[in-house]
Amino acid sequence: MKKVLILSGLAMTSLAYSQGILIINNYSKYDFSGTLIAGSTSAANGCYPRVGNTDIVKIPADSHTGNGKELMYKDYQSQFTNSLYPTTTWEVYQNPLNHTVMSWDDPNLAPGGTISTTTQWYATKFSTSLLEFHANLALITPCNPNSMDTYTTPSGNEFAEIFTINGTTYLQLYSL
Amino acid sequence: MKKGLALLSLAAFSFGSAQKGPLILNNYSKYDFEGYIIASNSDGGCYPLVTSADPDLVKIPADSHMYNGHELRYNDYQDQFNNSLYPMAAWSVMLSATNTTTIPWNDPSLSLGGFISDNTKWAASKFAMYYPGTHNNAPDNFGGTVSIFSNCYNTTPNFTTPSGNMAEIFTIDDGVTLYTYIQLY
Numbered sequence: 495m496k497k498v499l500i501l502s503g504l505a506m507t508s509l510a511y512s513q514g515i516l517i518i519n520n521y522s523k524y525d526f527s528g529t530l531i532a533g534s535t536s537a538a539n540g541c542y543p544r545v546g547n548t549d550i551v552k553i554p555a556d557s558h559t560g561n562g563k564e565l566m567y568k569d570y571q572s573q574f575t576n577s578l579y580p581t582t583t584w585e586v587y588q589n590p591l592n593h594t595v596m597s598w599d600d601p602n603l604a605p606g607g608t609i610s611t612t613t614q615w616y617a618t619k620f621s622t623s624l625l626e627f628h629a630n631l632a633l634i635t636p637c638n639p640n641s642m643d644t645y646t647t648p649s650g651n652e653f654a655e656i657f658t659i660n661g662t663t664y665l666q667l668y669s670l
Numbered sequence: 671m672k673k674g675l676a677l678l679s680l681a682a683f684s685f686g687s688a689q690k691g692p693l694i695l696n697n698y699s700k701y702d703f704e705g706y707i708i709a710s711n712s713d714g715g716c717y718p719l720v721t722s723a724d725p726d727l728v729k730i731p732a733d734s735h736m737y738n739g740h741e742l743r744y745n746d747y748q749d750q751f752n753n754s755l756y757p758m759a760a761w762s763v764m765l766s767a768t769n770t771t772t773i774p775w776n777d778p779s780l781s782l783g784g785f786i787s788d789n790t791k792w793a794a795s796k797f798a799m800y801y802p803g804t805h806n807n808a809p810d811n812f813g814g815t816v817s818i819f820s821n822c823y824n825t826t827p828n829f830t831t832p833s834g835n836m837a838e839i840f841t842i843d844d845g846v847t848l849y850t851y852i853q854l855y
Contacts (some may be wrong), residue, residue, distance in 0.1 A: 515807070519814050521825045559814040560829030566811055626697075646767050646822070650716065653822045659704060659727060659798045659813075660805045666796070666815060668824045 513662040516615040518565035519558035522652060522669035524627055526553040528620030530567070530611040530665075531580070531582075535635035540589065543609055548583040548595060555623070558656065569610055570603040581607075615663035618656065619642070620646070622667070627652040683720040690848040693792040696735035696744035699835065699854040705797020707758075709790040710820040717764055719822060720747070720790050723772050724760035732802045735853075746787060747780040755757070759768040792850035794823040795839065799832075799854065809833045816852065 518521040520526050524634075528551055533544035550590060551634045557563035567581075567600035586594045586609065596603055603609055626648060632641035633656055644655040651670040656663065682767035690712075697703045704727045709720040722728055742760070744750035751757045756765035757775075763786060764770045773780055778784055794817035799808040807813070810831035817823040817837040835853040841848055 503780040517811055517813075521815065534847075558825075558829075559811045560826065561832060562810060564811060566815070640739070644767065646716065650821060653716070653824070657706075659706075659796075659797070662798060664796070668815075668822065670821060670825055 503629070508610055512609045513569055513613055514615060514658070514663060516565070516567040516663050517559070518553060518665045518667075519560075520553045520555060520564075520667045522577055522622065522627070522667040523555045523620035524624045524667070524669060525555050526557075526617050526622055526667060527551070530615065530632070531617040531619070531632075532570075533617070533637065534612050534614045535614055535616055535637050536612075537635070537636040541637035542587060542589050543613060545589045546585050547581040548585055548649055549581065551579050552583065553579060567615070569605045569634050570615065571598055571605065574598040598641065614661075616656075618665055620654075622652075622654065624669075627654075627667075627669070631656045631657065631665070690791065691745075691773075691850065692741070692847075693744040693850045693852070694736065695730060695795075695852040697730045697732060697741075697854045699799065699808075700727070701734045701799040701812060701835075701854075701855055702732050702802050702804075703797055705795050705813070707832055708791075708794040708796070708817075708820070708823060710793040710822060712789055712791040712819065714821055716822040717766050718763040718786055719820075721762045721764075722758055723762035726760065726762075728756055728758070730756060734750065740765055744780050744792075748775055749789040758790060761780065765835050774809070776820070782839075791819050791848070793817055793820040794818075794825075794850050796823070797837075799835070808835065810835060812837075818850075 514665055529546050531546045534541050565579045567577055584596050586596050619630045621628035627646035632638045634641055634643055646653050653668045656665050687836050707722045707728050730742055742756045759797055760772050760774050762772050792847055796815040798813035812831055812835040814835050815823055817824045817825045818827050818839055831834045839852045841850050
């Protein structure tokens with residue numbers, strides 16, 4: 495009985511969080527440099543694990559699905575061979591104090607593994623080639639109830655947003 | 671004479687509401703459309719910004735368009751609820767970056783001639799396309815944003831992906847009514 499309970503608990507966890515796909519469309523005329531962050535969005539799980547790329551991801555201006563130059567990460571592993579912007583190593587935090595650097599092909603990062611099934615793309619810290627166009631954006635979740643999910647520069651000429659469509663996380667940048 | 675007056679008042683009515691005319695979305699493609707519908711400041715600024723909220727994603731099956739009567743048509747924020755195949759029960763209204771409210775379709779503040787309607791135009795859609803009946807992305811991750819009018823959502827009004835999927839947004843102004851079309855191929 496106990497075993498069944500544990501199993502169903504695991505199944506629920508898997509249903510509740512699956513990493514999903516990350517798509518970045520940089521419609522702006524500025525180059526993007528940033529950290530892409532996935533994490534547990536469950537306060538009950540303490541909001542960990544969290545995962546972010548070690549090396550800054552750089553996406554040139556005008557790179558999006560409209561010209562086939564978008565960033566697309568399907569999961570921590572396949573992105574290395576299938577994305578235009580591969581990440582070689584990931585910083586994995588199982589909790590605030592326990593930090594490991596994992597190669598993209600580390601078995602612990604496999605789709606279906608615990609890290610993959612308990613995390614979702616939810617945040618970015620980025621800057622651009624325009625000094626004033628930089629922000630920390632995160633989906634509003636129980637772990638980040640007061641986060642900012644859109645950002646407009648003081649001039650009003652640049653705009654960035656993070657949002658989901660059916661579990662796929664989109665990060666999009668715009669400029670006039 | 672009477673007819674002339676009636677026409678005049680109709681014309682005045684149409685000019686009075688800056689939302690000005692319907693949004694028509696034709697999905698000619700073989701993929702399902704799921705996305706946000708966005709209206710923004712009619713002068714090209716960002717706010718007010720009105721976004722679909724309940725449901726947040728408008729879902730339009732593959733091959734749904736004016737030629738088979740399955741297109742999405744929203745005459746305005748309110749009328750659409752009773753007259754569209756894809757009714758929107760509530761809209762998210764941002765008056766500024768820090769002021770967002772979810773407003774039911776029949777709230778008086780969304781009526782034609784009101785502040786929100788007068789100061790917004792259909793402007794953009796951010797969307798994803800899927801193989802029918804699934805949430806598997808169409809080729810080239812067909813999706814993203816197309817926009818007009820908006821300082822927030824400033825993209826090209828049309829694009830074609832490397833394998834030939836196309837999305838566009840454009841307007842046709844017949845002098846009385848401004849028609850906004852979003853079309854997927």
